[in-house]
Amino acid sequence: MSNSRTQFLSVRKTMLALTMSLAAAATAQADVFTGTINATIDPTHGKGTTIDYWAFSLSADANVIIDVRANEGYVNSWGSHPGAYVDLNGDGEITLSDTQFRLYQDSVSLDTEIVAADDGAGYTSPGNSNGWADGTLSRNDSYLSTALQAGNYIIAFGDYDLDTNDAIRGFNSGDNIAAYTGINPFTGVTGQDHFDYQITLQAFDFNNGGSLSAQAIQVDATGTPINPVPVPGAVWLFGTALAGFLGSVKRKRA
Ligand SMILES: [Ca+2]
């Protein structure tokens, strides 16, 4: 086999592998992101907890699933999975919570609220639906499955009780995370001043059921992005592999 023929086959193999890894990334389409809600004191509103805002866009009408996993451990009075725990953000802490979020179209206001979600459904074996597919340990983790029109949306996410006024002002006034947790069975600590959470966002085309890309970016209560828009890992990997591949072709030809 000639050298150029070998090179062509090797190039084709590389391209095939790249295409396949991209296809695998495209099939999932779920955006999974994490954050932390903190108890704090606001100069204007006093004692309360923070609210995180996540914006996403839909290119077509879609069935959307917003699935929260926030309890890193399990409390006997709260649901199933006794003794189970997971450190969602790898910070070495097990935090407990009762999450709530509100969904808005375009901006956060009284007129633009679509729906609110507090607790998910009760656990039913084998636990792969209604908010349990993400590994949730308590039904206090919020869950929403709803149809939405193409457009821009903002999730206001925080600790129960997160009412409309809280979401609009950007601060969960008077809220206390510790009141809900009692003694943490994993750490022995009474109460908490923060909790960690994970949100899985999925969108499926309303007409053909196909998976739609819906990437959430963190914004403030006005919808302004907090951090630079991250580049998805798959794109970086593809770019790096492609650069390496082009470089090797160039070197071989020289
Ligand atoms: Ca943690």
Ligand SMILES: [Ca+2]
């Ligand atoms: Ca809840």
Ligand SMILES: [Ca+2]
């Ligand atoms: Ca969940």
